[in-house]
Amino acid sequence: MQLGDDDPTLGLFRVLRDDGSADPATDPFLPAETLRRMHREMLRIRLLDERMLARQRQGKVGFYGTVTGQEATPVAAALAIELHDWVFPALRESAMMLVRGFPLDRYLAQVYGNALDVLKGRMQPSHMAGRQVRQVSWSSCMASQLPQAVGAAYAMKLRGSREIAIGFVGDGGTSEPDFHVAMNFAAVWRVPVVIVCQNNHWAISVPSNRQTASATFAVKAHGYGMPGLRVDGNDVLAVYVAVREAAERARSGGGPTFLEHVTYRIGAHSSSDDPTRYRAEAEVDAWRQRDPIVRFERYLRRAGLLDESGRARIEAELQDEIAAAIARVEAYGPPPRESLLEDVYATRPWHLEEQARALAASPPPRAMH
Ligand SMILES: Cc1ncc(C[n+]2csc(CCOP(=O)(O)OP(=O)(O)O)c2C)c(N)n1
Ligand SMILES: [Mg+2]
Numbered sequence: 001m002q003l004g005d006d007d008p009t010l011g012l013f014r015v016l017r018d019d020g021s022a023d024p025a026t027d028p029f030l031p032a033e034t035l036r037r038m039h040r041e042m043l044r045i046r047l048l049d050e051r052m053l054a055r056q057r058q059g060k061v062g063f064y065g066t067v068t069g070q071e072a073t074p075v076a077a078a079l080a081i082e083l084h085d086w087v088f089p090a091l092r093e094s095a096m097m098l099v100r101g102f103p104l105d106r107y108l109a110q111v112y113g114n115a116l117d118v119l120k121g122r123m124q125p126s127h128m129a130g131r132q133v134r135q136v137s138w139s140s141c142m143a144s145q146l147p148q149a150v151g152a153a154y155a156m157k158l159r160g161s162r163e164i165a166i167g168f169v170g171d172g173g174t175s176e177p178d179f180h181v182a183m184n185f186a187a188v189w190r191v192p193v194v195i196v197c198q199n200n201h202w203a204i205s206v207p208s209n210r211q212t213a214s215a216t217f218a219v220k221a222h223g224y225g226m227p228g229l230r231v232d233g234n235d236v237l238a239v240y241v242a243v244r245e246a247a248e249r250a251r252s253g254g255g256p257t258f259l260e261h262v263t264y265r266i267g268a269h270s271s272s273d274d275p276t277r278y279r280a281e282a283e284v285d286a287w288r289q290r291d292p293i294v295r296f297e298r299y300l301r302r303a304g305l306l307d308e309s310g311r312a313r314i315e316a317e318l319q320d321e322i323a324a325a326i327a328r329v330e331a332y333g334p335p336p337r338e339s340l341l342e343d344v345y346a347t348r349p350w351h352l353e354e355q356a357r358a359l360a361a362s363p364p365p366r367a368m369h
């Protein structure tokens with residue numbers, strides 16, 4: 001990898017230039033099919049987030065967090081690793097599941113927590129997980145997914161498997177003890193893991209400059225003794241190259257890598273947050289100019305892979321796909337009450353049998369909305 005700075009943890013690794021061209025020194029020269037896929041997947045996440053936030057406002061779902069402005073990381077990271085690798089996401093990487101082939105209906109069912117939800121509505125809404133795509137649920141307890149990622153990767157190493165783990169954390173999450181524990185263990189035991197910090201500049205209302213006194217987040221890699229790289233997180237090709245290289249290092253026995261993806265949370269922290277109370281609109285506008293989808297579209301147009309009518313067609317197809325999936329998922333009601341008592345004991349003990357009988361004899365609950 002060609003880097004502009006002597007210390008890659010202090011620079012900003014980019015592929016896409018402002019004029020829409022790609023730097024030939026860092027360009028991964030991906031096939032047109034992969035480039036189109038990257039664009040489509042980013043746009044799908046953007047449109048899905050808009051729809052689901054509206055559904056939350058309409059009272060149809062309890063909670064939703066958008067990743068608007070940060071779509072490059074989930075898409076490029078998902079494409080840069082292998083399907084047998086394990087994903088331990090933070091708040092904003094759930095959609096990696098979709099890129100890795102998890103069905104949209106089943107994904108949305110976890111937002112609603114309804115009868116189609118494989119988790120039977122037991123998780124906090126929108127804490128998606130998919131066993132078939134090896135993605136664990138993101139954890140509400142910030143950074144707690146990182147020791148899990150490192151532990152899983154340690155097991156992979158002991159087994160001599162070709163799998164690796166990738167774990168994510170926010171800039172705010174780096175202030176948690178679990179972040180430091182995970183980084184230290186990963187480096188000392190040289191486990192096959194990639195740890196990505198999505199520095200989106202805010203941890204709810206706390207700006208990222210209140211999380212660390214280090215020059216960057218990436219520079220922390222040095223302290224633990226692992227390679228680190230500061231990446232333009234709004235440059236989908238740069239993210240792809242960075243994650244790919246880190247994953248290859250992990251897979252070939254080279255140990256962990258720490259990546260800082262510099263990006264920005266354009267939307268609210270979640271459906272429960274109002275960012276106008278703590279940050280200036282001008283700052284958000286400045287980052288809108290660096291929108292990862294718009295930047296990539298500039299590149300695709302220049303490369304002759306996208307035009308106006310093609311863009312409109314893709315958006316229309318995605319809107320149809322999303323609307324149809326929402327309609328199908330909303331046709332399901334809540335999970336059956338009896339499912340409350342399932343999955344804990346192989347043989348149900350007497351007191352739960354008693355409760356199951358009482359439940360069966362009680363009248364059905366009133367509708368919630
Ligand atoms: C251990 C812990 N402390 C506090 C919270 C409350 N909380 C939820 S999200 C959040 C901020 C997360 O910021 P960051 O890690 O930067 O991720 P981002 O939301 O920006 O993607 C906080 C403080 C929590 N979930 N877990
Ligand atoms: Mg953050």
